[in-house]
Amino acid sequence: MPANEETPAVAMRNVSFAYESRPVLEAVNLSVPRGRFVCFVGPNGGGKTTLFRLLLGLVAPSQGDIEILGKAPEAARPKVGYVPQHFAFDPLFPVRVFDVVRMGCLGGAERLGRAEVRRRVAKALEVVGLRALEGQWFNRLSGGQRQRVLIARALAATPEMLLLDEPTSNVDAGAENEILGLLEQLHGALTVLLVTHNAAVASRFLEMIVCVNRKVHVHPPTDRIDDRLMRHICGYEAPATLGAEEIARHA
Amino acid sequence: MLDFWQAVAVSPLARNALLAGLLASIACGVVGTYVVTRRITYIAAGVAHCVLAGLGAAQYLNVVHGWRWLQPVHGALVAAIVAAGIIGGVALRAREREDTAIGAVWSVGMALGILFIYRTPGYNQDMMSYLFGNILLVTTRDLWTTLLLDVIIVGLAAAFHPQLQAVCFDEEFARLRNLRVDVYYMVLLMLTAVTVVVLSMVVGIVLVIALLTLPAAITGRFAGSLAGMMVGACLLCAAFTCLGLTLSYGPDLPAGPVIILVCGMAYLLVNAVGYLRARRR
Numbered sequence: 001m002p003a004n005e006e007t008p009a010v011a012m013r014n015v016s017f018a019y020e021s022r023p024v025l026e027a028v029n030l031s032v033p034r035g036r037f038v039c040f041v042g043p044n045g046g047g048k049t050t051l052f053r054l055l056l057g058l059v060a061p062s063q064g065d066i067e068i069l070g071k072a073p074e075a076a077r078p079k080v081g082y083v084p085q086h087f088a089f090d091p092l093f094p095v096r097v098f099d100v101v102r103m104g105c106l107g108g109a110e111r112l113g114r115a116e117v118r119r120r121v122a123k124a125l126e127v128v129g130l131r132a133l134e135g136q137w138f139n140r141l142s143g144g145q146r147q148r149v150l151i152a153r154a155l156a157a158t159p160e161m162l163l164l165d166e167p168t169s170n171v172d173a174g175a176e177n178e179i180l181g182l183l184e185q186l187h188g189a190l191t192v193l194l195v196t197h198n199a200a201v202a203s204r205f206l207e208m209i210v211c212v213n214r215k216v217h218v219h220p221p222t223d224r225i226d227d228r229l230m231r232h233i234c235g236y237e238a239p240a241t242l243g244a245e246e247i248a249r250h251a
Numbered sequence: 252m253l254d255f256w257q258a259v260a261v262s263p264l265a266r267n268a269l270l271a272g273l274l275a276s277i278a279c280g281v282v283g284t285y286v287v288t289r290r291i292t293y294i295a296a297g298v299a300h301c302v303l304a305g306l307g308a309a310q311y312l313n314v315v316h317g318w319r320w321l322q323p324v325h326g327a328l329v330a331a332i333v334a335a336g337i338i339g340g341v342a343l344r345a346r347e348r349e350d351t352a353i354g355a356v357w358s359v360g361m362a363l364g365i366l367f368i369y370r371t372p373g374y375n376q377d378m379m380s381y382l383f384g385n386i387l388l389v390t391t392r393d394l395w396t397t398l399l400l401d402v403i404i405v406g407l408a409a410a411f412h413p414q415l416q417a418v419c420f421d422e423e424f425a426r427l428r429n430l431r432v433d434v435y436y437m438v439l440l441m442l443t444a445v446t447v448v449v450l451s452m453v454v455g456i457v458l459v460i461a462l463l464t465l466p467a468a469i470t471g472r473f474a475g476s477l478a479g480m481m482v483g484a485c486l487l488c489a490a491f492t493c494l495g496l497t498l499s500y501g502p503d504l505p506a507g508p509v510i511i512l513v514c515g516m517a518y519l520l521v522n523a524v525g526y527l528r529a530r531r532r
Contacts, residue, residue, distance in 0.1 A: 056427055077429050084423065093288055093420060094474040103417040107428030137475055157428070 007070035009034045009161050009191040010055060012216075015064035017050055024050045028064070028216045032208070034160070037187045039202045040195045041219075042212035048195045049085065051212055052165055055193070056082060069160055076161075078108050081154030083147070085165035085195070091139045097149055098134045101125060104156030124152040128182055144175020151182065161191040168201060180204055199227045255500035264387050268506070271389040272492030274397040275453045275462075280485025281408050282446040283467035284477060285439055289419040294342075294440065296460045297353040298334045299447045301360025303456060305330025306381050307367030314371050323381060324396065324448065327456075331444035334360060339440045343433050384455030384507030386496065397449050404442055408481070415439065416477050453492065454507035465514040466491060469521050491517065 010032035017025045025047045032038055040048050053059045054066060057073030068076035081104070101121045105112055112120070125131045128148040133141070141149065147167055154162055164183070168176040180201060186192060187205070196202055202209060202225045209219035222229075258265035286295050309326025312318040334356050341352035380388050408415065417425040418435045426432045443463075450459045470483030495510030 058423075058426070074429070077427055080427075082424070082427050087421065089421075090288065090290075092471050094471055094476055094480050095416070095420060096476060099416065099476065100420070102413065103420065103424060103428070106413060106417055106425070107430050153424070 007034075007067070008032055009036065009069060010193070011067040012054075013065050015054065015061045015066055017047075017054060017059065017061050019050075023214065025054070025061075025212075025216070026214055030210065030216055030218075032191065032193070034069075034191050035188060036208050037183075037192045037205045038194065038208040038210055039205050040193065040210050040212050041197070041202055044197075046213040047216075048212045049165060051216070052082075052163055052193070052195065055163065056080065078157065079160045081151075081157050081159035081162045081190075083150050083154050083162070083164040083167050085167075085169060087146075087150065089139075089146070093139065095138050096134075097125070097130065097136050097138055097141070100138050100149055101152045101156050104153040108157065120156045120158065121152075124155040125149075127155055127185070128152045129178075142175065144171040144178060147171055147175065147179055148182065151179070159190065161193065162186065163193045165195045166197065167194070168196070168198065176201075199225050199229070255497045258500065265500070267389045267391065267394060268386040268496060269493070270394055271386055271397060272453055272496060272510075273489050274394060274401055275449050276485050276488035276492060277401045278397070278404050278446040278449045279462055279488040280466060280483070281404055281481050282442050283463045283484050283488070284471075284481045285408075285415060285419060286443055287464055287467040287471060288477065288480075289439060291439070291443065292460065292464050293350065293353055294335070294338050295443050295447060295463055297338060297357040297360075298331050298440075298444050299451065299456045299459045300357045301334035302327045302331050302448060302451060303364030303382070304360040304367070305333075305364075306456075307364035307371070311367040311371045314373060324393070324452075327381070327448045327451065328445065330360065331448050332441060335440035335444040336437070339437045343436065380455070381451060382455050382457055383505060384451065384453055384458060386453050386492075386506045389452055393452055397452070400445050400449050404446065407438065407442060411435065411438070412478070419477070454510055458507050458511045461511045461514050462488065462491070465518045469518055472521060472525060487517075 008031045010030060012028050012030040015025060015028040016023065028051070040051065042048050050059070054061055055068060055073060057077060066073055069079055070076075098121055101124055102117055104124065105117045105120055121134070122131065125134055128151050130145060130148055130152065133145065133149075138146065138149065147170075151164070151167070168179050171179065183192060183194065184204070192205075194201075194205065206222060206225070209222070209225070211217055211219055255265060259269050286292055305326035305328070306323045307326070308330070309321050309323045312326075313321050313323075337356055338349070338352055341347050342349045345352070379385075414425070414430055414435055415438075417428070417430060418432055418439070422432055425435075446463065447456070447459055450462050454462050466487040467480060467484040470480050470487055474480035474483050491513045492510055495513045496506050498504075498513070499506045499509035
């Protein structure tokens with residue numbers, strides 16, 4: 001195995017972050033091996049999105065250091081794909097699916113020729129099952145299709161790691177199922193980091209559950225996450241059905 | 252109705268006016284598309300009004316201090332670029348609210364311009380033509396300047412189209428692809444500043460914002476791509492300019508306001524038809 005593949009996908013050492021004087025994350029230590037599928041869960045305002053912004057190098061930690069794929073977050077960006085939670089899309093913006101996915105090919109280390117860009121776009125759309133919609137206007141797609149196009153845009157960068165911030169929060173159940181099926185396909189090929197509030201989503205990806213609520217801890221292995229446990233993890237209520245020992249472990 | 256087109260055949264003034272309108276349409280369509288999709292219309296308006304400071308200063312230096320080589324258009328270009336730089340710098344770096352900075356640049360620029368005009372002896376006919384436009388006063392030298400600016404604008408847009416498209420569509424994603432978003436944003440503002448100066452020769456700085464945005468906004472409803480929107484906006488801007496010139500020439504009305512009224516009516520019509528069609532569905 002080459003040396004660079006031995007470095008973890010994510011290494012956070014004693015990372016803290018505060019907006020102005022309000023602490024959002026405190027003394028976070030986290031190591032994610034390559035190829036893992038990690039679900040980040042936690043309450044609203046717990047710091048999940050901030051954690052992603054730190055991993056993407058969009059904000060700098062107040063203290064501590066972060067390495068992504070063995071590099072500083074900004075330097076690792078060409079190998080990281082990102083699918084945002086809320087995409088403030090202008091419905092009047094005239095752009096086709098091909099153009100949106102092509103944006104994923106920008107900014108890489110090497111300058112890509114037209115043929116290579118076309119090949120990458122076609123392949124990424126093939127993976128998300130939207131090859132036939134390449135010439136379609138982006139604003140005419142359904143919410144689920146748009147989300148899959150954004151995943152294709154992230155894949156067009158040929159990333160080693162994919163970050164998805166609640167990719168199913170604004171889509172219907174059918175589209176959610178399609179997106180989760182797609183993520184299952186990607187499982188193993190890439191390191192995938194997924195933020196979710198949804199117990200059903202987290203239950204499909206139990207390989208590594210990370211709870212984020214100002215502090216971060218890796219949840220003990222479990223074979224199922226139901227709504228009650230999810231609410232407990234997210235800090236909304238204590239799970240009455242769990243034993244005292246398990247409550248103590250979750251606390 | 253045919254007065255203007257008959258005049259084009261015989262009068263260099265009318266011919267220059269037509270050529271100025273057509274050349275300005277290229278800059279208008281290309282940059283207007285970015286302005287509309289990136290939603291920086293008010294920045295463009297702030298820059299347009301600040302141009303008065305440059306016009307006034309150049310005219311003052313020309314008349315009072317004998318700087319004969321300095322023409323108002325030079326001052327306009329400098330003022331537009333400085334205004335775009337200030338607004339862009341505030342938007343990217345400072346903690347000041349962007350709309351406040353736009354308002355400050357807008358009104359301070361106009362105030363400076365008015366003071367310079369007040370202190371410049373003689374009748375400032377040129378200043379009035381810059382404020383409200385007088386396309387019939389465009390010189391052959393202005394046409395060459397406009398052509399040069401068109402070449403720069405189209406060249407930059409063609410060279411950086413995928414990057415500018417990404418920045419306009421999703422700035423955060425563009426940043427995550429390590430594109431130099433701030434640089435492209437400033438390039439966009441500079442192109443807008445230059446285009447404002449070009450268009451101010453046609454319709455004047457007070458009305459320039461309508462010509463910059465309305466043709467692009469209309470074609471944006473039908474275009475399938477940013478490039479298509481640009482081509483459509485260029486053609487529409489050219490059509491509006493020709494129609495405005497035609498309508499204004501016979502009754503001897505100022506061409507700038509007539510062009511803008513044509514633009515505004517087309518915009519209203521397209522929106523009204525769109526609204527009615529949406530209601531019928």
